[in-house]
Amino acid sequence: AQSVTQPDIHITVSEGASLExxxxxxxxxxxxxxxxxxxxxxxxxxxxxxxxxxxxxQGIKGFEAEFKRSQSSxxxxxxxxxxxxxxxxxxxxxxxxxxxxxxxxxxxxxxxx
Amino acid sequence: EPEVTQTPSHQVTQMGQEVIxxxxxxxxxxxxxxxxxxxxxxxxFLVSFYNNEISEKSEIFDDQFSVERPDGSNFTLKIRSTKxxxxxxxxxxxxxxxxxxxxxxYFGPGTRLLVL
Numbered sequence: 554a555q556s557v558t559q560p561d562i563h564i565t566v567s568e569g570a571s572l573e574x575x576x577x578x579x580x581x582x583x584x585x586x587x588x589x590x591x592x593x594x595x596x597x598x599x600x601x602x603x604x605x606x607x608x609x610x611q612g613i614k615g616f617e618a619e620f621k622r623s624q625s626s627x628x629x630x631x632x633x634x635x636x637x638x639x640x641x642x643x644x645x646x647x648x649x650x651x652x653x654x655x656x657x658x659x660x661x662x663x664x665x666x
Numbered sequence: 667e668p669e670v671t672q673t674p675s676h677q678v679t680q681m682g683q684e685v686i687x688x689x690x691x692x693x694x695x696x697x698x699x700x701x702x703x704x705x706x707x708x709x710x711f712l713v714s715f716y717n718n719e720i721s722e723k724s725e726i727f728d729d730q731f732s733v734e735r736p737d738g739s740n741f742t743l744k745i746r747s748t749k750x751x752x753x754x755x756x757x758x759x760x761x762x763x764x765x766x767x768x769x770x771x772y773f774g775p776g777t778r779l780l781v782l
Contacts (some may be wrong), residue, residue: 557708589773596670597709597757597773643709652697652722652764653711654771 555580557646559657567665568632574660576644584646586627587654588618592640600642603627614638634663639664668692670774672758678780679748686766687777689758698741699759699771700733702726709757715741716764748781755779 556579566572572588578584585604589597601612608620620630627644641661671690678683690764691698700712713723715733730752740754742762753780759771 594675594775596672596775597759599770599772602770645709652714653699653724654701654709655711656701656703656709658706658708 555584555646555648555655557644557655557657559642559644559660561660561661562658563661565611565665568636569633572629572634572638572662574642574644574662575594576627576629576657577625578627578644578646579625580646580648582649583622584648586590586618586620587645588612588627588629589643589645589656590614591643592610592641599645600629608628634662634664636664636666638662669717670758670760670772672756672774672777674777675775676778676780678782681750681781682747685745685748685779687745687756687758687779689741689743689760690739691741691758691760692732692762692772693739695760695762695772697721697764697771698733698735699761700743701757701759701773702754703757703769703776704754712743721764745779748779750781753779753781 558577587602588600600616601610603620605609642657643659644657673688698715703709705775713727714721730746757776758774761771
């Protein structure tokens with residue numbers, strides 16, 4: 554069965570520092586991969602997605618993620634974090650033919666001055 | 667930018683009571699979804715809905731749950747007799763098309779349900 558693991562429950566970074574949020578998945582084939590962000594009081598907003606092709610995908614708000622098949626990972630990165638990036642980040646996978654997403658437990662990002 | 671809206675934002679109910687959570691999907695979307703997140707746990711898929719019928723549902727979506735599109739704009743989730751373990755954040759989502767190759771799911775802000 555497919556599953557998603559986000560090993561870091563909470564990460565704190567300084568504003569301007571780089572960021573990497575980890576995501577590992579378990580699935581027999583290459584899934585569709587997503588990163589969503591949830592700011593307080595807001596819905597889940599799609600940051601980026603990977604379906605096929607170039608394994609480095611660019612998203613909104615300066616985020617990128619790299620799909621590594623050998624590691625079953627899809628880590629989210631940002632070279633310089635802004636205070637407004639403080640939020641909860643969710644990695645999700647979808648399997649071929651299905652309409653539902655499988656989410657990780659989320660990583661809460663705190664940004665300090 | 668169009669967005670999915672949900673009402674209420676918070677709801678408190680007594681165990682055994684019926685609740686209806688409401689969602690207004692993005693207007694030209696045809697596929698609708700409910701997910702939930704119990705505090706501290708993963709966001710879990712409940713059900714997907716297309717063409718006025720359920721297209722997929724998870725094990726969580728038992729006979730206590732039902733969904734409806736009562737008019738051209740609303741999409742509702744009903745829990746007939748709430749249990750303590752139904753306390754969670756419920757997210758509605760919609761997409762223009764089915765299948766992730768074509769249809770990105772857009773999520774609402776959620777309804778936090780507390781069952782006492």
